[in-house]
Amino acid sequence: MNKIYNPTPETWSDILERPTKTVDDIELTVKEIFKEVQKKGDEAVAKYTSLFDGVAIDKLEVTKAEIETAVAAVSTELKEAIQLAKNNIEKFHAAQKTVRVAVETVAGVECWQEKRPIQKIGLYIPGGTAPLFSTVLMLAVPANIAGCKEIVLCSPPDKKGNINPAILYAANLCGVTKILKVGGIQAIAAMTFGTETIPRAYKIFGPGNQFVTVAKQLATQFGVAIDMPAGPSELLIVADDTAVPAFVASDLLSQAEHGTDSQVILVSTSKTLIDAVEEEIQIQLDALPRKDIAEKAIANSKLIFVENNQIALDLINEYGPEHFIACTSSDDFYIDGIENAGSIFIGNYTPESAGDYASGTNHTLPTNGYAKNYSGVNLDSFTKSMTFQKISEVGIQNIGKAIEVMAEEEGLQAHKNAVTLRLKAIKDGK
Amino acid sequence: MNKIYNPTPETWSDILERPTKTVDDIELTVKEIFKEVQKKGDEAVAKYTSLFDGVAIDKLEVTKAEIETAVAAVSTELKEAIQLAKNNIEKFHAAQKTVRVAVETVAGVECWQEKRPIQKIGLYIPGGTAPLFSTVLMLAVPANIAGCKEIVLCSPPDKKGNINPAILYAANLCGVTKILKVGGIQAIAAMTFGTETIPRAYKIFGPGNQFVTVAKQLATQFGVAIDMPAGPSELLIVADDTAVPAFVASDLLSQAEHGTDSQVILVSTSKTLIDAVEEEIQIQLDALPRKDIAEKAIANSKLIFVENNQIALDLINEYGPEHFIACTSSDDFYIDGIENAGSIFIGNYTPESAGDYASGTNHTLPTNGYAKNYSGVNLDSFTKSMTFQKISEVGIQNIGKAIEVMAEEEGLQAHKNAVTLRLKAIKDGK
Known part of the structure; x- marks a missing residue:
């Protein structure tokens, strides 16, 4: 595990770099x-x-x-x-x-x-x-x-x-x-x-x-x-001394068992918590059937200490994790401030695996930083939005002039003409 | 202009084929x-x-x-x-x-x-x-x-x-x-x-x-x-004898002036209307500054006669037009039944140019059949949907067993363990 203390913002993109594959x-x-x-x-x-x-x-x-x-x-x-x-x-x-x-x-x-x-x-x-x-x-x-x-x-x-x-x-x-x-x-x-x-x-x-x-x-x-572009699964946890180290370790490991290229990150304002989680990981790792996989992912994982919650939040938003667990005394701060994450898990009794299976939220989520610009799968993913408009004679008289002026300015005379003809027909009482 | 009478469904995909370009x-x-x-x-x-x-x-x-x-x-x-x-x-x-x-x-x-x-x-x-x-x-x-x-x-x-x-x-x-x-x-x-x-x-x-x-x-x-994949702009109009031929012609021409590769289609249950629109197009075309462009697009346009509204609707849903104007005595039938279209314009006084400029709907719409699987630009295009979950001690006891069973069945022991640890802690009163 890589422990990193107080990284400067310039180094974040290197620290948070995801494995890329050539296709x-x-x-x-x-x-x-x-x-x-x-x-x-x-x-x-x-x-x-x-x-x-x-x-x-x-x-x-x-x-x-x-x-x-x-x-x-x-x-x-x-x-x-x-x-x-x-x-x-x-x-x-x-x-x-x-x-x-x-x-x-x-x-x-x-x-x-x-x-x-x-x-x-x-x-x-x-x-x-x-x-x-x-x-x-x-x-x-x-x-x-x-x-x-x-x-x-x-x-x-x-x-x-x-x-x-x-x-x-x-x-x-x-x-x-x-x-x-x-x-x-x-x-x-x-x-x-x-x-x-x-x-x-x-x-x-x-x-x-x-x-x-x-x-x-x-x-x-x-x-x-x-649905969305895909990449290896990711979990970022922010935790402080209110978090139970064994729970945090178990969540990191449940991410790590997905594959050797899984991304596992802990951010904390507490060095004590970081050390305790590190110890717990070793204890729990030995009991896992997929130990070989998890061990490799854990070896690449990052435990990052930062001075305060604001720095932690900025770093998390820069990363844009697929799964984001917040387990701190300032959970509301993270809930309000998170801009880029697929699904957010809050508190000691909300493991990622709850969302993977049974809480009700969707587990098909944007990885690889796509949380910055893609939604996870939701009901809208299976629909498309269509617009309708119905304009009356009064309506076209209210907006007709504006359309004529704009179409003319864009050099689209036939667009203008479609309105002019109608306005004339109304005027002529046809 | 190509006039097509009663095309059989097997020929629709050929008739409605869009120009493709190699890139x-x-x-x-x-x-x-x-x-x-x-x-x-x-x-x-x-x-x-x-x-x-x-x-x-x-x-x-x-x-x-x-x-x-x-x-x-x-x-x-x-x-x-x-x-x-x-x-x-x-x-x-x-x-x-x-x-x-x-x-x-x-x-x-x-x-x-x-x-x-x-x-x-x-x-x-x-x-x-x-x-x-x-x-x-x-x-x-x-x-x-x-x-x-x-x-x-x-x-x-x-x-x-x-x-x-x-x-x-x-x-x-x-x-x-x-x-x-x-x-x-x-x-x-x-x-x-x-x-x-x-x-x-x-x-x-x-x-x-x-x-x-x-x-x-x-x-x-x-x-x-x-926002979405792009292709040449398209308009499909369904009209019957309740439509004003001059209005229909003006809308077809406003689409045609976009470019020589614009797609312009009229579907109608009235041969009279088709002939009247054809005549009006010739009259209006001469007055357009972008006549050269519009003329070429119109030459490739299609005027399709079908026997009834149901056939028309099926054909329109197969095509999935970017812009769809319905101007018939059965507009509600088309509003209810349209499955694939970017934006829909209803009645004699709703030209496409209203939506292009000023009605309030968005004009950035799916072309090239993408109306089947993409939304036009709308407010959601600028946001992403994120999910949150917060589970209490009672909550994890309610869904914990289900998560354990499912994770076990999927062979993901660490996922199960993240729940087992928490249930045990609750039981032990920790």
């Missing part, structure tokens, strides 16, 4: 697979599934029977946990619904804004050892509340050609309309172009490895929107 | 200029301004004295028009403010969502013959309402080293914090990396030519967000 090599592979899926559809999907997942899939779409088998295979305990999480996610995202915003800007000029669902949504859920069924909840629940018509889910099959039962269970529970056994680049390509079996999506959501990330970026060049 | 050639130039601006800052900006705009600029930042001169140069008539437009844009965008969404998902688990401003905004306003001061209003007004701290505007200088007075006037009126005489690729690069004089932006907004469009796309690879 040039991957890009070529991704482009090639996109081209082939665009051209050959399911045939190409099958080819790459066989190549990358090592399994030949006859039928890409998961059947009703397979879902029933999965439902039976999931324990009651897990079902109850998923149901609790789903309820909370539903409550929090349903509360984000907005009403039509209507304004008569001047007499006779009615303007309104409405949010309407994006019709076709694609969800990507990675496979592998950690089946991320929690991400199914985080994406399918708000997509359903938003009213998206098609919610397609792609997830890679295992060697036996199956998707993890918990993923199938969650997808079925949350109203996914079609589940497909396809992963990686070929899944993103298929949702971008559509194939015989896999429908095209207007917007693709979900995490993935580097290949999936680059594939999602490429998809945007073909008219598809994506 | 491969441009991309190399853009990448090179980005590299140089990143490395050499203002020096590189000056070099390319000299090269592309043909003028040597001593001082990139517009001075207070220059703004005062511009304010004096703008006519009272135009000032009044701009003020009226600004008032309406302000009213409509201020009404889009949302309150904090707070939910106690289960007892002791408080979750809330807040929107906070993106701190640093960059606006790009093209130069040339048509000074788009209206776009300054459309971007700076909501940025100000959102509370963005830095609103930087870049616009290319003319041969004398000046920016159009109406642009300066509007920028000053709408609270732009810094105005810079820089255009094209070098402007976007400068706002992406920051230079000695030009501040870095977290999100870049605004229209531009192909070079600017490709530069904005490239900017996203360096952590900058952009």
